[in-house]
Amino acid sequence: xxxxxxxxxxxxxxxxxxxxxxxxxxxxxxxxxxxxxxxxxxxxxxxxxxxxxxxxxxxxxxxxxxxxxxxxxxxxxxxxxxxxxxxxxxxxxxxxxxxxxxxxxxxxxxxxxxxxxxxxxxxxxxxxxxxxxxxxxxxxxxxxxxxxxxxxxxxxxxxxxxxxxxxxxxxxxxxxxxxxxxxxxxxxxxxxxxx
Amino acid sequence: xxxxxxxxxxxxxxxxxxxxxxxxxxxxxxxxxxxxxxxxxxxxxxxxxxxxxxxxxxxxxxxxxxxxxxxxxxxxxxxxxxxxxxxxxxxxxxxxxxxxxxxxxxxxxxxxxxxxxxxxxxxxxxxxxxxxxxxxxxxxxxxxxxxxxxxxxxxxxxxxxxxxxxxx
Numbered sequence: 001x002x003x004x005x006x007x008x009x010x011x012x013x014x015x016x017x018x019x020x021x022x023x024x025x026x027x028x029x030x031x032x033x034x035x036x037x038x039x040x041x042x043x044x045x046x047x048x049x050x051x052x053x054x055x056x057x058x059x060x061x062x063x064x065x066x067x068x069x070x071x072x073x074x075x076x077x078x079x080x081x082x083x084x085x086x087x088x089x090x091x092x093x094x095x096x097x098x099x100x101x102x103x104x105x106x107x108x109x110x111x112x113x114x115x116x117x118x119x120x121x122x123x124x125x126x127x128x129x130x131x132x133x134x135x136x137x138x139x140x141x142x143x144x145x146x147x148x149x150x151x152x153x154x155x156x157x158x159x160x161x162x163x164x165x166x167x168x169x170x171x172x173x174x175x176x177x178x179x180x181x182x183x184x185x186x187x188x189x190x191x192x193x194x195x
Numbered sequence: 196x197x198x199x200x201x202x203x204x205x206x207x208x209x210x211x212x213x214x215x216x217x218x219x220x221x222x223x224x225x226x227x228x229x230x231x232x233x234x235x236x237x238x239x240x241x242x243x244x245x246x247x248x249x250x251x252x253x254x255x256x257x258x259x260x261x262x263x264x265x266x267x268x269x270x271x272x273x274x275x276x277x278x279x280x281x282x283x284x285x286x287x288x289x290x291x292x293x294x295x296x297x298x299x300x301x302x303x304x305x306x307x308x309x310x311x312x313x314x315x316x317x318x319x320x321x322x323x324x325x326x327x328x329x330x331x332x333x334x335x336x337x338x339x340x341x342x343x344x345x346x347x348x349x350x351x352x353x354x355x356x357x358x359x360x361x362x363x
Binding site: 018 | 197198200202203206231259261263264265288290291292293294296314318323325327352354356358
């Protein structure tokens with residue numbers, strides 16, 4: 001089997017701590033963006049990474065004011081096992097909350113399509129130690145500014161499952177589409193084991 | 196040269212009191228420490244972060260904490276190390292590990308004191324705690340060593356990776 005691109009003559013090259021696994025930019029309104037491990041020992045094989053990082057930029061296609069919810073699931077698992085704790089600021093107040101039973105990792109609020117045109121929300125989510133046999137924990141940061149209203153949010157989520165991650169699905173929680181132009185990127189983060 | 200490079204990973208095969216990254220090159224613009232930690236404490240516990248072995252009272256920290264439906268804030272000075280690296284303890288399931296991202300900014304600049312930001316989350320008996328910390332080391336020395344040393348051991352399976360971020 002050939003080495004992945006970041007292995008040169010059997011050696012991990014220093015320049016590739018973060019490896020791009022894929023970017024999907026929607027050309028039309030779409031319900032779900034999926035990334036799947038290639039399970040072939042190559043760049044797209046999730047099993048070799050320590051952490052994963054999701055970077056997203058999204059808006060809902062729903063023709064209404066207000067917001068939608070962007071969610072993420074691992075391995076197509078929709079069990080109520082994604083426990084969450086969050087901090088939210090809306091410009092005038094801060095709040096916190098928790099829940100043990102969501103069926104997804106909450107990435108953030110996204111503007112609906114009657115909000116001022118061209119406003120998208122954005123966020124990053126770190127998913128830690130994905131092949132360790134631990135429960136999978138993540139931290140997500142959200143920025144949603146709708147030119148007069150909006151929110152910032154920080155959310156920690158634990159997926160109470162010890163399976164390695166082989167699939168990631170990003171979707172609008174209430175079944176709406178993500179608007180064309182929405183984008184999700186996935187990065188794999190390598191360790192460096194040295195003596 | 197890549198923007199982000201892995202400097203070193205420590206993956207604990209046995210419980211350990213201390214984890215140290217030494218001889219950190221001064222060639223990066225910033226550092227990022229990413230951790231997954233479980234401690235021997237009975238409840239969630241902080242692992243103290245110390246620069247260059249300095250355990251004098253030269254550290255300052257502020258934080259926001261989200262715990263269930265309450266938000267709180269606090270600030271401390273005269274600390275012997277930085278807060279913000281949070282691990283789980285014995286009140287959570289054995290497979291629960293706290294997670295941390297710490298950014299250590301302009302760490303090699305000897306004209307500035309070193310400032311940091313931490314984001315961390317750790318499961319507790321019911322629910323979880325979520326933290327945002329800032330940190331200041333009141334010294335201008337370039338950071339060459341980072342030590343993680345709490346009152347409790349970090350347990351087997353805990354993982355720590357230090358990354359270097361280059362300027363573009």
